Amino acid sequence: xxxxxxxxxxxxxxxxxxxxxxxxxxxxxxxxxxxxxxxxxxxxxxxxxxxxxxxxxxxxxxxxxxxxxxxxxxxxxxxxxxxxxxxxxxxxxxxxxxxxxxxxxxxxxxxxxxxxxxxxxxxxxxxxxxxxxxxxxxxxxxxxxxxxxxxxx
Numbered sequence: 316x317x318x319x320x321x322x323x324x325x326x327x328x329x330x331x332x333x334x335x336x337x338x339x340x341x342x343x344x345x346x347x348x349x350x351x352x353x354x355x356x357x358x359x360x361x362x363x364x365x366x367x368x369x370x371x372x373x374x375x376x377x378x379x380x381x382x383x384x385x386x387x388x389x390x391x392x393x394x395x396x397x398x399x400x401x402x403x404x405x406x407x408x409x410x411x412x413x414x415x416x417x418x419x420x421x422x423x424x425x426x427x428x429x430x431x432x433x434x435x436x437x438x439x440x441x442x443x444x445x446x447x448x449x450x451x452x453x454x455x456x457x458x459x460x461x462x463x464x465x466x467x468x
Contacts, residue, residue, distance in 0.1 A: 318468035328426030358390040379466040394451035403454040429462035
């Protein structure tokens with residue numbers, strides 16, 4: 316953790332945690348940021364992060380409470396017709412559930428970078444977009460994980 320924000324350390328540790336769940340060579344492509352032009356059929360991408368700080372205590376150490384929000388995108392593609400829509404959706408939620416459990420149960424401080432981390436919201440269109448339907452079905456879930464850190468500079 317740096318003296319002014321935990322954002323970079325938190326995102327790095329969250330990405331590393333995902334790599335323990337889905338190591339290189341697994342069917343899930345874990346990306347730090349945009350996954351690039353070569354994309355697998357299952358992607359977990361660590362995207363934008365935001366931070367807000369407020370004073371935590373008054374005193375010589377000038378501690379601050381930092382609330383971090385990290386958006387993680389889960390994408391699952393399945394070739395085929397309409398029967399693949401539910402299969403892709405179920406798998407996307409399975410991936411989201413695995414990362415949620417990692418942060419809520421297994422590694423609650425995300426590698427010691429934050430005090431806690433929870434899934435606080437997620438959103439999915441719930442259906443493939445028109446551009447994808449001719450090739451198969453793709454489900455996207457945008458999930459927001461909220462964490463709190465203490466800055467003690």
